[in-house]
Amino acid sequence: MRALWLEGQALRLREDLPVPSPAAGEALVRVRVAGICNTDLELVRGYYPYTGVPGHEFVGVVEEAAGAPEWASRRVVGEINAACGECPTCRAGRLSHCERRTVLGIVGRDGVFATHVRLPVRNLHAVPEGMPDEVAVFTEPTAAALELQEQVRVEPGDRVVVIGAGKLGNLVAQTLAATGCRLRVLGRSPRPLALLAERGIATAAAFGIEPRQADLAVECTGNPEGLELARRAVRPRGTIVLKSTYRGKAAIDMAPFVVDEITLVGSRCGPFAPALAIFARGDVDPRPLVEARYPLADAVAAFAHAARPGALKVLVDC
Ligand SMILES: [Zn+2]
Ligand SMILES: [Zn+2]
Numbered sequence: 001m002r003a004l005w006l007e008g009q010a011l012r013l014r015e016d017l018p019v020p021s022p023a024a025g026e027a028l029v030r031v032r033v034a035g036i037c038n039t040d041l042e043l044v045r046g047y048y049p050y051t052g053v054p055g056h057e058f059v060g061v062v063e064e065a066a067g068a069p070e071w072a073s074r075r076v077v078g079e080i081n082a083a084c085g086e087c088p089t090c091r092a093g094r095l096s097h098c099e100r101r102t103v104l105g106i107v108g109r110d111g112v113f114a115t116h117v118r119l120p121v122r123n124l125h126a127v128p129e130g131m132p133d134e135v136a137v138f139t140e141p142t143a144a145a146l147e148l149q150e151q152v153r154v155e156p157g158d159r160v161v162v163i164g165a166g167k168l169g170n171l172v173a174q175t176l177a178a179t180g181c182r183l184r185v186l187g188r189s190p191r192p193l194a195l196l197a198e199r200g201i202a203t204a205a206a207f208g209i210e211p212r213q214a215d216l217a218v219e220c221t222g223n224p225e226g227l228e229l230a231r232r233a234v235r236p237r238g239t240i241v242l243k244s245t246y247r248g249k250a251a252i253d254m255a256p257f258v259v260d261e262i263t264l265v266g267s268r269c270g271p272f273a274p275a276l277a278i279f280a281r282g283d284v285d286p287r288p289l290v291e292a293r294y295p296l297a298d299a300v301a302a303f304a305h306a307a308r309p310g311a312l313k314v315l316v317d318c
Pocket of ligand 2: 083084085086087088089090091098099100101
């Protein structure tokens with residue numbers, strides 16, 4: 001099959017990979033559209049060691065699901081953590097933190113920049129009929145955006161600041177806007193802020209922080225300075241949710257966290273069903289984030305495009 005291959009921080013297209021053979025409990029999925037995420041770019045930069053097919057955001061059609069014929073020919077999206085189901089962490093119900101997990105296109109499991117991918121059937125979610133592929137392909141990052149609402153209670157009227165208006169910040173902001181909180185998104189460049197303003201979300205330049213006002217600040221910048229901005233924005237006994245990962249370390253004075261009793265919450269992958277539901281309700285529309293689409297044959301160029309400073313979502317038709 002055709003696939004994008006990452007090895008030694010270099011990407012190349014391969015035609016010689018075999019179509020994957022699903023293990024017991026797994027489905028074979030024909031990938032339709034895949035999205036390039038910052039995590040993919042960080043993999044290429046060597047943030048994690050990974051050799052194989054990258055990619056974890058996708059929508060596709062099940063070609064084969066031994067033992068689960070009801071999934072055949074269904075259009076699906078898929079959760080990215082494949083848990084062992086047996087370790088103490090899994091038995092405690094924290095499957096996305098399984099110590100022995102593989103992660104689609106990130107840890108020990110070939111990803112979705114390929115014609116085909118295999119994934120456990122229990123990871124699959126059917127895409128509602130009529131939902132466009134270019135919406136469904138955003139299920140994974142939107143689920144990640146919704147994860148913070150599983151962790152932190154957001155009430156109507158709460159003062160919430162999202163730091164960063166890029167791909168992740170946009171989805172976090174749209175999901176938060178649906179709660180009725182008093183939301184403001186801070187960003188550096190005008191174009192992504194304009195996309196949010198078009199949806200009626202209040203925006204400001206990054207230097208426009210109102211110090212110590214926010215009940216909740218969400219860090220989505222993808223760089224180490226974001227945490228300090230969030231710290232300045234949040235009120236005493238407020239909460240900071242960290243959504244973005246980045247290379248390098250945040251140099252930050254921790255004393256204010258103690259003195260102001262600030263809660264720090266790390267937040268990663270989230271629930272798929274609420275993400276599909278929020279698309280179906282129309283509360284989140286990710287399509288304005290799509291900046292370019294490339295065929296799989298040009299996936300190396302697609303990655304170069306996605307790595308341009310300020311690039312929004314680049315999709316690959318597989
Ligand atoms: Zn991602
Ligand atoms: Zn496990």
